[in-house]
Amino acid sequence: xxxxxxxxxxxxxxxxxxxxxxxxxxxxxxxxxxxxxxxxxxxxxxxxxxxxxxxxxxxxxxxxxxxxxxxxxxxxxxxxxxxxxxxxxxxxxxxxxxxxxxxxxxxxxxxxxxx
Amino acid sequence: xxxxxxxxxxxxxxxxxxxxxxxxxxxxxxxxxxxxxxxxxxxxxxxxxxxxxxxxxxxxxxxxxxxxxxxxxxxxxxxxxxxxxxxxxxxxxxxxxxxxxxxxxxxxxxxxx
Numbered sequence: 001x002x003x004x005x006x007x008x009x010x011x012x013x014x015x016x017x018x019x020x021x022x023x024x025x026x027x028x029x030x031x032x033x034x035x036x037x038x039x040x041x042x043x044x045x046x047x048x049x050x051x052x053x054x055x056x057x058x059x060x061x062x063x064x065x066x067x068x069x070x071x072x073x074x075x076x077x078x079x080x081x082x083x084x085x086x087x088x089x090x091x092x093x094x095x096x097x098x099x100x101x102x103x104x105x106x107x108x109x110x111x112x113x114x115x
Numbered sequence: 116x117x118x119x120x121x122x123x124x125x126x127x128x129x130x131x132x133x134x135x136x137x138x139x140x141x142x143x144x145x146x147x148x149x150x151x152x153x154x155x156x157x158x159x160x161x162x163x164x165x166x167x168x169x170x171x172x173x174x175x176x177x178x179x180x181x182x183x184x185x186x187x188x189x190x191x192x193x194x195x196x197x198x199x200x201x202x203x204x205x206x207x208x209x210x211x212x213x214x215x216x217x218x219x220x221x222x223x224x225x226x227x228x
Contacts, residue, residue, distance in 0.1 A: 004158070040124065043159070043204065043218040090158050103149070104216065106158030 003027065006091050006107035014115050015081060021110045023074040023091030031096050032074040033104065034066060037088040049074060050096055081114045088112070119207050121219030129227050134192040136222045138205035141186065145207040149216075150179065150190050153202045162203070163190070197226045 004025045013019050025032060031050035035043045048055040049068040056066075063085075065077040074091055088111050092104040120139045128134045138148075149164035165172045165179040165188065172179045178191040192199055205219040 040220060042119070042220045045216070092158070103161050106160065108156065108158050
């Protein structure tokens, strides 16, 4: 496995379900991110974990809960979602030191549909 | 202040033509301007990037033109090919952490054979 891997690639859930998205990076990076991608909108940063600290976007609803057990793994726990939460959820990683600071390496995304 | 405005929303170019995508920003603290390319079913990938101390950067057929005084930057794709058909995002970073990258809304580019 190389790069950033996300599972599942597709997820359909009801509004009362609880599910989790998983991300794993094999690049040795020290920061991981969750982005939300909706049609015709800018990529929206939801959460950042760097050096085991968590930075959040205060506009993200509490029904989204991130977990970063180590520098290689990132989860997004989902509960009582709304239909407007349907989107592509992208995980990314980066190395925050050195010349290439700022380059994000994205996974292929998890397409979420909330019924 | 934190927005990056991108245009056009979609673009159709004939094969061999020049594709031009424009972006504008307000925050003069931005210090790094990357462009990302996204193919259907894939995540975005870094295409080319520029810092505000240069006015142009070229990598193969891809060129970024940067106008610091106007707070605008653009991506030019020369000799556009069908394989360039993708969605392109401009972005800007304000500070030393990638967590402060702000993305534009994207341009869907289609190259007609």
